[in-house]
Amino acid sequence: MIRINNQDEYQHYYTQALNEPNEFWSEVASSFTWRKPWTSVSTGDFENLDIKWFNGAELNITENCLDRHLKTQPHKTAIIFEPNNPDSATRTFTYKELHTEVCRAANMLKQQNVKKGDVVCFYMSMIPELLIGVLACARIGAVHSVVFGGFSSKALSDRINDCKAKVLITNDSGFRGTKEVLLKNICDKALETSPSISTVIIKKHSGSPVNLKSNRDFWWDELTNKITSSDCLPEVMQAEDPLFILYTSGSTGKPKGLLHTTAGYMVFAQYSFENVFQMKSDNDIFWCTADIGWITGHSYITYGPLLAGVTQVMFEGVPNWPDAGRFWQTIDKHKVTHFYTAPTAIRALEACDINLVKKQNLSSLKVLGSVGEPINVEAWDWYNKNVGHKNCPIVDTWWQTETGGIMISPLAGITNTIPCFAMSPLPGVQLKLMDAQGQVVEENGVEGNLVITAPWPSIARTIYGDHNRYKDVYFSDYKGTYFTGDGAKRDDNGFYRIIGRVDDVMNVSGHRIGTAEVEDALNQHPQVVESAVVGYPHNIKGQGIYAYIICLNKCEGEALKTELLDTVTQQIGAFAKPDKIQVVSGLPKTRSGKIMRRILRKVANNDTSDLGDTSTLLNPEIVEEVMKRNTL
Ligand code: PRX
Numbered sequence: 009m010i011r012i013n014n015q016d017e018y019q020h021y022y023t024q025a026l027n028e029p030n031e032f033w034s035e036v037a038s039s040f041t042w043r044k045p046w047t048s049v050s051t052g053d054f055e056n057l058d059i060k061w062f063n064g065a066e067l068n069i070t071e072n073c074l075d076r077h078l079k080t081q082p083h084k085t086a087i088i089f090e091p092n093n094p095d096s097a098t099r100t101f102t103y104k105e106l107h108t109e110v111c112r113a114a115n116m117l118k119q120q121n122v123k124k125g126d127v128v129c130f131y132m133s134m135i136p137e138l139l140i141g142v143l144a145c146a147r148i149g150a151v152h153s154v155v156f157g158g159f160s161s162k163a164l165s166d167r168i169n170d171c172k173a174k175v176l177i178t179n180d181s182g183f184r185g186t187k188e189v190l191l192k193n194i195c196d197k198a199l200e201t202s203p204s205i206s207t208v209i210i211k212k213h214s215g216s217p218v219n220l221k222s223n224r225d226f227w228w229d230e231l232t233n234k235i236t237s238s239d240c241l242p243e244v245m246q247a248e249d250p251l252f253i254l255y256t257s258g259s260t261g262k263p264k265g266l267l268h269t270t271a272g273y274m275v276f277a278q279y280s281f282e283n284v285f286q287m288k289s290d291n292d293i294f295w296c297t298a299d300i301g302w303i304t305g306h307s308y309i310t311y312g313p314l315l316a317g318v319t320q321v322m323f324e325g326v327p328n329w330p331d332a333g334r335f336w337q338t339i340d341k342h343k344v345t346h347f348y349t350a351p352t353a354i355r356a357l358e359a360c361d362i363n364l365v366k367k368q369n370l371s372s373l374k375v376l377g378s379v380g381e382p383i384n385v386e387a388w389d390w391y392n393k394n395v396g397h398k399n400c401p402i403v404d405t406w407w408q409t410e411t412g413g414i415m416i417s418p419l420a421g422i423t424n425t426i427p428c429f430a431m432s433p434l435p436g437v438q439l440k441l442m443d444a445q446g447q448v449v450e451e452n453g454v455e456g457n458l459v460i461t462a463p464w465p466s467i468a469r470t471i472y473g474d475h476n477r478y479k480d481v482y483f484s485d486y487k488g489t490y491f492t493g494d495g496a497k498r499d500d501n502g503f504y505r506i507i508g509r510v511d512d513v514m515n516v517s518g519h520r521i522g523t524a525e526v527e528d529a530l531n532q533h534p535q536v537v538e539s540a541v542v543g544y545p546h547n548i549k550g551q552g553i554y555a556y557i558i559c560l561n562k563c564e565g566e567a568l569k570t571e572l573l574d575t576v577t578q579q580i581g582a583f584a585k586p587d588k589i590q591v592v593s594g595l596p597k598t599r600s601g602k603i604m605r606r607i608l609r610k611v612a613n614n615d616t617s618d619l620g621d622t623s624t625l626l627n628p629e630i631v632e633e634v635m636k637r638n639t640l
Contacts, residue, residue, distance in 0.1 A: 009035075009036060009038070009039040009278065009279065009282065010032070010035055010036050010279065010283075010435075011282060011283065012283050012419055012422065012435070013422070014422055015422060015423070018419060018422060018423070018432075018435065021435040022432075022433075022435040024435070025435040025436040026438065029049070029050065029436070029462075030049040030050065032435065032436060033049050033050065033061075033275070033436065033465065034049055036275055036279050036436075037049075037062060037271075037275045040067065040072050040076075040274065040275065040278075041067065041071050041072050041075070041076045042065050042066065042067050043065075043066040043067055043068070043244050044064070044065055044066035044067075045064070045065055046062035046063060046064045046065035046247060046271070047063060047064030047065075048060070048063050048064065049061065049062065050062075050463060050465075051063060052463060053462075053463065053488070054461075054462075054463065054483055054488050054489055054490060055487075055488055057475075057478070057479055057483065059463045059467060059469060060247070060248050061247065061248075061269075061271055061272030061275070061463075061465040062247040062271040062272060062275070062465075063247055063248060064247065065246075065247040065271050066244050066245065066246060066247070067244075067245060067247065067270065067271055067274070068146070068147065068149075068242030068243060068244060068245055069146050069245075069251065069270055069273075069274045069311065069315075070110060070143050070146050070147045070242055071242045072274060072278075072315055073143065073311065073314035073315050074103060074106060074107040074110060074143070074314065075107065075242070077103040077317045078103060078104060078107060080317075081103060081317060082102065082103055082104040083102050083103075083104060084102060084103055084290075084317070084319065085100050085101070085102055085319045086101050086102060086103045086105075086106045086314060086319065086320070087099075087100065087101045087106060087136060087139065087319075087320060087321075087322050088100050088293070088319065088320070088321045088322070088342050089101075089135070089136050089321075089322050089324070090321055090322070090323045090324065090325070090338055090341075090342065091324050091325070092182075092183045092184065092185070092324045092325035092326075092329075093183070093325075094325075094330065094334070094337070094338075098342075099136060101136065103317070106140070106143075106314075108238040109136075109140045110140055110143040110144050110147055110240075111144075111147065111237070111238055111239050111240035112232050112235045112237075112238055112240075113137075113140050113141055113143075113144035113232060114144040114145075114147035114148050114240040115235045115237055115240050116144070116209075116228075116231045116232050116234075116235055117144055117145065117148055117150060117175070118148055118240070119231070119234075119235070120175060120207050120209070120226075120231070121207075122145075122148065122150050122174065122175055123148075123149075123150070124148065124149030124150065124243055124245075124249075125149065125150070125151065125249075125250070126150045126151070126174045126175070127150070127151045127152075127153055127171045127172060127173040127174060127253065128141075128145050128150045128151070128152055128153070128173060128174065128175045128176075128177060129152075129153045129154075129155060129164075129167070129168050129171070129173035129175070129176045129177070129205070130142065130152060130153070130154040130155065130176075130177050130178070130300075131154075131155050131157060131159075131164055131176065131177075131178045131191060131194070131195055131198075132154075132157060132177065132178055132179050132182070132191065132211070132300075133157055133179055133182025133183075133184075133189070133191065133213060133324060134157075134182075134299055134300060134305075134322065134323060134324045135179060135182070135211065135213055135324055136322065137177075137179070137211040137213075137228060138154070138300050139300065139309065139310055139322065141177050142154065142252075142300065142310055143310065143314075145252075146251060146252075147240055147242055147243065148240070148243050149243035149245055149249065151171075151250045151251065151252060151253060152251075152252045152253075153167065153168075153171050153173055153252065153253040153254070153255070153265070154252070154254065154300055154301050154305075154306070155167050155168075155255070155301060156299055156301025156302060156581075157182065157189060157191060157299070157301060158189075158301070158581045158582065158583050159301075159580065159581045160194070160577060160578050160579060160580060160581045161194045161195075161197035161198040161578075162198070162578060162579050162580075163263075163579070163580050163581060164194065164195070164198040164202075165197075165198035165199070165200075165201045165202045166262065166263070167255050167263070167265070168198065168199075168202040168204065168205060169201070169202055169204065170255075170262075170265055170472065170473065171253050171265055171472055171473075172204040173202075173204060173205060174204060174205065174206055174207070175205065175206070175207045175208070175209065176195055176199070176205045176207070176208045176209070177208075177209045177210075177211070177228070178191045178192055178195045178208065178209075178210055178211070179191055179192070179210060179211040179212070179213040179214070180192050180210060180211075180212055180213055180214050180215065180216050180217075180218045181193075181213070181214045181216040181218075182213060182214060182324070183214065183324075183325075184325065184326050184329075185325065185326045185328065185329030186329060188214065188216065190216070192210055192218040192219075193218070193219075195208060196219060196221075205224075206224065207224060207226065208221075208224055208225045208226070209225075209226055209227075209228050209231065210225060210226070210227055210228060211227075211228040211229070212227060212228070212229055245270050246270070247269070247270060247271035247272070248269045248270070248271070248469070249269060249270050250267055250268070250269055250270075251268050251269055251270045251273055251274075252267075252268050252306065253265040253266065253267050253268075253472050254266050254268070254302075254303055254306065254409055256303070256408075256409040256410075256520055257513055257520045257521050257522035257525055258481055258511075258513065258522055259493070259511040259512035259513050259522055259523070259524065260512070260522070260524050261477075261522075261524065262525075263522075263525070264471045264472075264474075264477065264478075264481070265471060265472035265473070266409050266410055266468035266471060266472070267468055267469050267470050267471070267472045268412055268466065268468055268469070269469050271465075272412075272464075272465030272466050272467075273311075273412050273413075273465070273466045274311065274315065275465050275466075276412055276413040276464065276465040276466035277307045277308075277311045277312040277315055277412070277413050277466065278311075278312060278315035278316055279413075279434075279436075280307075280312065280413040280414040280417075280434060280466075281307075281308060281312030281313060281315070281316050281413075281414075282316050283419055283434065284377075284403055284405060284414050284417045284418075284419055284420065284434070285346050285348075285375055285377065285403070285420055286375065286419060286420040286421055286422065287316070287318050287345070287346055287375075289345075291343075291345075292318065292319070292345040292346060292374070293318075293319050293320065293321065293342055293343055293344050293345050293346070293372075294313050294318050294319070294320040294321070294344070294345070294346045294348070295320060295321040295323070295338070295339070295342070295344045295346070295347050295348065296308045296309050296313075296320070296348040296349075296377075297323055297327070297335070297347075297348065297349040297350070297353065298348075298349075298350070298379070298380075302409075303407075303408070303409040303412070304348075304379055304380065307412060307413050307414075307466075308348060309322060312413075321338065321342050321344060323338065327353050327356065327357060328356065328357075328360070331364060332356075332357055332360035332361065332364050333360075333364030333365065333367070333368065335347075335349070335353070335357065336364060336365045336368035336370060336395070337368060339368065339370055339372065339373060340368050340369050340370065340372070343372040344372055344373065345372055345373060345374045345375070346373075346374060346375045346377070346420075347373060347375070347376050347377065347395070348376075348377035348378075348379060348405075349377070349378065349379075350378065350379055350380040350381065350517075350518040351378055351380065351381050351382070351383040351384065351387050351518070351550060352380070352381065352517040352518045352548065352549055352550055353518075354378070354383070354387045354390065354391050355384070355386075355387050355547065355548045355550075356548050358386070358387060358390045359547075359548065362394070365394050365395065366394070370395060370397065371397075373395065373396060373397075373399075373400050374400055374420075375400055375401055375403065375420040375421070376391060376392075376395060376396050376400045376401070376402045376403070377402070377403045377404075377405055378391070378402060378403070378404045378405065379404075379405045379407075379414075379518075380515070380518035381508070381515045381518050381550045381551075382428070382505075382506055382507065382508050382550070383404055383428055384428065385427055385428055388402065388404075388427040388428050389427065392427075401418065401420045401421050401423075401425060402418075402425060402427075403417050403418045403419070403420050403425075404417065404418065404425075404428065404429065404430045404431075405417040405430065406430040406494075406504075406506045408492065408493075409468070409520070410467065410468045410482070410490075410492075411460075411464070411466065411467060411468075412465075412466025412467065412468065413466045414434065415433060415434060415437045415439075415460070415464075416430040416431065416432065416433050416434070416437070416439070416504055416506070417430055417431065417434065418430070418431045418432075426499075426503060426505075428505055429499070429503050429504065429505045430504050430505065430506055431503050431504060432502075432503060432504065433504075436464055436465075437460065437464055438460060438461045438462045439458060439459070439460055439461070439504070440458075440459050440460075440461050440489065441454060441455070441456030441457065441458060441459075441496060441498055442456050442457045442459055442486055442489075442491075443456055443457075446485075446486055449498075452498050452499065452500050452501065452502050453498070453499060453500045454497070454498055455495060455496070455497045455498075455507065456495065456496065456498075457485075457486075457491065457492075457494075457495055457496075457510055458491075458492045458494045458495065458496040458504075458506070459486050459489040459490060459491050459492065460489065460490040460492065461488075461489045461490075467490070493509055493510065493511045493513060494506055494507070494508065494509055494510065495507040495508065495509075495510040512524065512605070514541075514542075514543035514551050514553060515543070515550055515551050516543070516546075516549050516550065516551050516552065516553060516583065516584070517548075517549040517550065517583065518550070519583050519584070521553070521580075521583075521584050523540075523541040523542060523543070523605075524541075525580060525584070526539075526541040526553060526555065526576060526580070526584055526586065527539045527540065527541050527555075528579070529575060529576045529578075529579035529580050529584070530555055530557060530572060530575065530576065530586075532575055532579055533571060533572055533575045534560070535559045535560050535561065535563065535568065535571075536557050536558070536559060536560070536572070537557075537558040537559065537560055538557070538558045538595060539555055539556065539557040539558070540555070540556045540595050540603050540605065540608055541553060541554065541555045541556075541586065542554050542556075542605055542608045542609045542612050543609075543612075544588075544609070544612035544613050544614075545613060546587065549587075552587035552588065553584070553585070553586040553587050553588070554586065554587065554588045554590070554608075554612035555572075555586040555588070555589045555590070556589075556590050556592050556595060556608060556634065557572070557589060557590070557591055557592070558591075558592060558593065558594065558595065559591055563591045563640075565640050566640070568591075568640065569589055569640040572586070572589055572640075573585045573586070588612070588639040589639055589640045590634070590637065590638060590639045590640070591640065592630070592633055592634055593630070593633060594627050594630040594633075595608070595630065595634075596608070596622070596625050596627065596628075596630050596631055596634065597625065597626045597627060598624055598625065598626060599624060599625075599626050601626075604622075604625065606620060607619055607620075607622065607631060607634070608634065611634050611635055611637060614637070616635050619631065
């Protein structure tokens with residue numbers, strides 16, 4: 009492993025990774041447990057897209073997350089589970105205990121006839137069995153596909169069908185604050201249209217009643233109780249064997265199942281975790297508040313911290329229950345040193361009673377992190393002052409589901425930060441900015457589209473089942489480079505600030521949602537003839553969702569609104585509900601029939617002073633109506 013300790017070393021390794029990438033990555037990968045060494049560090053490029061890292065190597069990622077720590081620190085706490093209700097008991101797992109649980113779950117999966125290469129879908133609360141189940145898959149070479157528990161039955165079914173998952177693992181129901189989510193019921197509904205699932209395994213968690221379908225549904229506890237062996241030999245995996253599929257939204261079409269493979273993902277997860285967060289003491293405690301249903305929970309709950317052998321908190325609940333001091337109370341309760349959360353949570357808590365944060369001690373904190381969306385100056389300052397007591401470096405980490413790990417970020421305590429700047433790429437990450445003409449912008453003090461010019465170990469290798477789409481979405485805008493979909497600013501000193509998406513992807517409370525997905529959902533309502541959805545700035549969520557719809561008949565305000573919101577909740581999930589809906593008689597279109605989103609965005613942003621050139625519109629008269637902004 010390479011651990012960067014100061015700015016000189018950063019420069020040294022950045023240059024080495026650029027000029028001698030094989031030497032650099034070999035050294036990073038040297039500390040892992042390999043069953044067989046690689047024959048080549050990296051092959052493939054962004055032209056042929058047959059990217060391979062550590063090819064020829066054999067390994068199992070769980071051997072690196074668990075077994076290797078058993079030799080040195082079997083009794084170190086791996087997971088401190090903080091349940092939704094603060095009065096419920098905390099559960100902890102040492103590395104040894106976690107190893108045992110994972111092995112038992114892996115044996116259970118084997119007994120259910122899950123084999124290497126089979127896809128296992130998870131639709132669960134943030135409880136230890138989610139993490140244990142995911143690792144159990146990796147132990148036996150099954151591919152995990154975790155679906156965030158906030159998705160609807162329709163969205164779950166679509167994802168199961170896309171990857172043809174064989175087994176679905178869930179829990180009876182889960183609580184988020186006071187709200188009960190009936191996960192098993194939602195699974196039952198999803199399975200009406202998902203025939204590939206032959207087995208459902210249910211972890212009893214809330215105790216709420218569920219329907220069990222015979223020969224299909226089994227209790228997790230009953231199955232694991234029958235397992236006598238607490239060891240399970242790890243399946244020997246090839247470096248490029250699939251590790252997981254994770255769905256994310258794009259600017260067009262249905263969600264994409266990004267496929268991550270084993271060795272490169274593993275190496276980058278630990279490398280980025282250790283260097284960005286700089287956990288130094290054995291007593292340091294990490295807490296990432298993300299859900300394992302998103303990439304942050306994959307790389308910086310499930311894999312990164314366990315690979316690094318640290319202690320971490322896993323949290324089931326929500327930031328504002330029992331009150332908006334829950335994060336701060338939990339930091340004190342478990343003496344968290346490294347805290348990683350999203351700007352949307354910071355903004356929401358900033359809007360609450362300041363005494364909730366002031367009354368907590370928070371003196372254990374050493375490093376703060378931010379992820380998922382651009383952080384605004386007010387939130388950055390508030391986080392720095394009230395949570396970090398101006399004593400904790402803030403690492404604003406930019407990355408994506410596709411990148412597998414953090415790409416641009418300060419290194420805690422090493423990089424001098426500028427508020428809201430992700431600063432510099434990690435050694436091994438090569439960035440460029442492109443202008444509107446598709447030319448590289450070399451100078452500083454500019455904005456442009458962010459691209460990555462060379463493969464890195466944890467890049468998603470394909471979109472599951474659709475390699476052409478993968479080529480098209482990421483590598484066709486700028487030939488030979490990976491286009492991130494984000495815009496960024498590079499300041500006069502070469503430091504990066506991420507501006508946000510430049511495509512039709514919204515970032516709503518840190519959730520990545522395609523405008524096309526919400527439009528498709530709205531169009532399912534029988535009254536909707538056509539819809540157009542754009543994002544607009546929102547104080548707490550970062551972006552809100554603004555939907556313009558054309559209706560068939562006379563539209564009834566509140567009733568229609570409720571129905572439309574229900575439709576989106578059913579098609580995607582409640583987190584994708586539009587904040588504003590405006591009924592219009594037409595949408596501004598070009599003569600070729602394309603919706604002019606630029607105008608809709610400006611209106612939604614309440615910035616109509618300069619709508620730009622509207623002369624090419626087929627129906628310019630509609631602009632005036634749209635500008636009325638009379639939402640339901
Ligand atoms: O727009 C960027 C934004 O989140 C997008 C990726 O979303 P997702 O794949 O869901 O992964 C989120 C967690 C890694 C990016 O294209 N984004 C992520 N981190 C930042 C960010 N925008 C600004 N600053 C960040 N630190």
